[in-house]
Amino acid sequence: MSKMFSPRRFLGSVLAVAMLSAAGLARADERADDRTPLGEVAAGLEVALAKYRAIERAGGWPLISDGTYLRPGMRDPRVAELRQRLEITGDYAGGDEQPTATALPDLYDHTLIAAVQRFQARHGLQTTGWLDAETVAELNVPVQWRIAQLALNLERSRRFARELGARYMHINIPDAHLKVVESGRTLHTARVVLGEIAHATPELSSTITHIELNPWWNAPTSIVKRILIPKFKSEPAYIAENEYLLLTRAGDNKSAVDPSRIDWDRITTQNFRWSVRQKPGPKNVLGRVVFWFASKYNVFVHDTAAPELFEDDVRYFSSGCIRVDSAIYMAMLLLRNQDEGSWTEDRINSIIATNEPYKITFKQPVNVHITYFTAWTDTKGRVQFRKDIYKRDRL
Secondary structure, eight states: OOOOOOHHHSSSOOOOOOOOOOHHHHHTTTTGGOOOOOGGHHHHHHHHHHHHHHHHHOOOOOOOOOOOSOOOOOOHHHHHHHOOOOOOOOOOOOOTTTTTTTTTBBBOOOHHHHHHHHHHHHTTTTOOOOHHHHHHHHHHHHHOHHHHHHHHHHHHHSOOOOOOOOOEEEEEEEGGGEEEEEOOOOOOOEEEEEEEEEGGOOOOOEEEEEEEOOOOOOHHHOOOOOOOOHHHHHHHHOHTTTTTTESTTTTTTGGHHHHHGOOOOGTTTTTTTEEEOSSSSTTTTTEEEEEEEEOOOOOOOOOOOOOGGGOOOSSSEEESSSTTTTHHHHHHHHHTTTTTTTOOHHHHHHTTTTOOOOEEEEEEEEEEEEESSSSEEESOOEEOOOOOOTTTTTT
């Protein structure tokens, strides 16, 4: 089930930013070599479209019948349907264990399980190898819809700006991942958290102007009204515990008022008259690193004080901005050619330890592209599909 934005997630337990661990880096770089650079998307989609049109001309694929979960070692009449379906799209290549007169043709064996896992990976599903309802739903999408999906995304790719930049950051919303690409080569891939449906992350292209370490967070009015005021009213101590300031003059810390002197029972979203600001530090909702770029949408890429959010498979519960996993490592990567390679992890962490804001301006531009591709091919030629999370394909 999709996990959307909630006050609990937004204002939940916050964790101090830790030193980048080997395990964290391994997760941040997951599938780094498999994600196609943005400039090559169109060519891959043309090949995929031809392949799926050929499948349609040959009669498409069979539907998988309804049934209970199918797990490893189980026997089920749907196994034959599943094998045929996955052969058509190349997920199942057969092998020594294909059914014979003496074998069990309805056995859900490990060869077919591996094929299901390949299919699940190509569709952004959990690679459990189980035949569950979500996997069956993706298997039963008609080939005609996949053709339309490929054609639509091919048109998107052709409209996209060709001046991507020598080095750029690419976030594909339906994939919920971020890539750093340099000279056409993917250097780094990380998970991201994106906007919930009601506060969708926009598509855009811009240029990252600077990185800020230990940022202040100036809470937008919409979040103040929707989330923070109810939280402050129910738990006034939360303000001090999480280092929020209530300012009579926006941006002027000297104008902060004492929240304990406010009669919260009388406060409403209409008469709340303060600007809300959160101090830099381990509890700040922006985390320790922000990547700033110009945008009419007022969105940006930032760290988070709640890295456990990246463990979810469905990551659409922000208010529109993009939270990125392993932000310190990504800052090092983007800064490595900006200042004679002096931006080491130790240097960045020593600045973070001060809890004081620190701005690093890029000497060489780094572009950012936020796209909406629900279909593409990866570097190994495999066709990838993702759910139309914001229903933009339908539009």
